[in-house]
Amino acid sequence: MNINYPHSIQNCLGEKLTFLSVEKDAQGDKVIVENRVTPHHGPPMHTHYLQDECLTVTSGKMGYQVLGQDVQYAYPGESVLFKRGTPHKFWNAGEDELSCTGWIQPANTIVFFLSSIFEAQNKSGKGQPELFDGAYLLTRYAREYDMAEIPAFVKKTVMPFTYFLGRLLGKYKHFSDAPEPLK
Template sequence: MNYPLPHTIENGNGETLTFLRLIEEPDGDRLVGENFVAPTIGPPMHVHWLQDEGFTVLNGRIGYQTLGQPERFAGPGESIVFKRGVPHRFWNAGTETLHCSSWIKPTNTIVFFLTSIFEAQKKSGKPQPEIFDAAYLLTRYASEYDMLEIPRFVRKVIMPLTYQLGRLLGKYKHFEGAPEPIKPHQVLEAQMLNA
């Protein structure tokens, strides 16, 4: 699944994200975008195992937190960076729409993954994605992403079982052509080649 840029997604719950352009860099492509987030809205505690992610506030106030740390806040002109492997969350901590420029590096499968998560949220009509799609995405791409607000037993046992049930029931035809998950060893190999 290849998405031409710019590519805009919205989840029906107050988040809109536009992937604007790809910048080729020696140590991995950087995907640049922008997001708009309604007051009090934002993704739950999650982790990108293989990617760094950054935001610069253009308008509004962002609240953010890394796992185990206190909540912090940033306003227009301020930037925050979440390093790969560090669980984090962010939300609109103001009363107006939060507008940020953003980047993620390397891109890996992020455009497909977030497009699919946002579509699954619209399908469910709630902040939680439709269960079979969530099981597919969080099981297949577990080497890249994790949602830490989902209890561990659900993530490690219930989701994989739901994924298998979805396969048996033919629930994943809309994911035909989905990109292969990136494995951590592939990232290390690419880094060594570019060193």
Template sequence: MNITYPHTIENGNGEKLVFLGVAQEPDGDRVFGENFVTPGSGPPMHVHWLQDEGFTVVKGKIGYQIQGQKEQYAGEGESIVFKRGEPHRFWNAGTEILQCQAWIKPANTIVFFLSAIFAAQAKSGKNQPEAFDAAYLLTRYASEYDMLEIPVFVRKVMIPITYALGKLLNKYEHFNDAPEAVKPR
């Protein structure tokens, strides 16, 4: 997949990401950019199995939570970091657009994955991505990401069935150039 930076994506549900580039660092690559989130919006509880993620608030107030812990907040100039494998969520806890500088390391497939998830959300017109695209992405990239607010029955039964049905119905041709998932070492 060839991406030109800056690369902007929007999900139609209050989130906009601008990927500004990828920096090569001695211990791996880091994708960096900005996010803009409308009041009350933000991703549900999720996990990046292989990546650390950080935010510095430029404008507004971010609410965030690590699974099993209490909700916390950060304001302008403050930074938060989620370690790989740490389930978390964040949202705009203010009344104006939340703007953050953000990074994820290592970059792996995050730009493709989030671009595809945002496109699937825009396609459905809801926070939930279009079902076949979601099944494909959550199956192919299960070694990298998981959405923990999806009920276990849906994750373990419905998504695999939807994925298989999508293969039979040729629903995944638009993913022909999708990068391979990164496997844990």
């Protein structure tokens, strides 16, 4: 997937994410991001197994939570760091648009993955990605990303079966330039 920066994606839930640039770094490429989230929206509980994510609130009120911990809030000028392997979520906890800047490091497949997730959400018209695309992304990239709110049985049985069925039905031609999953 060849990407020109800045690269913006938007889902049907009111999240807009712009990948501004990629900075070279000894610890791996760092994707510089800016996001805007409408009130009461944000990504569900998720994990990036291989990346750290840092967000600094520029306007609005961000609610955030690490799995098993209490809800916390960040305000303009405050930063939140989500370490790799830590299930977390964040959302717009205010009544005005939430705006943040930040980074994700190392970049790995994050731009492709999030672009594809947003596109699959737009296909379905809801927070849950379109069935076959969701199964493709969450099965193929299971060593890199996880959605904590999906039951284990669904992740271990239903999604791999749906992914297999999608392959048989030719549902994944639009993923022909997808990056290889990291090992």
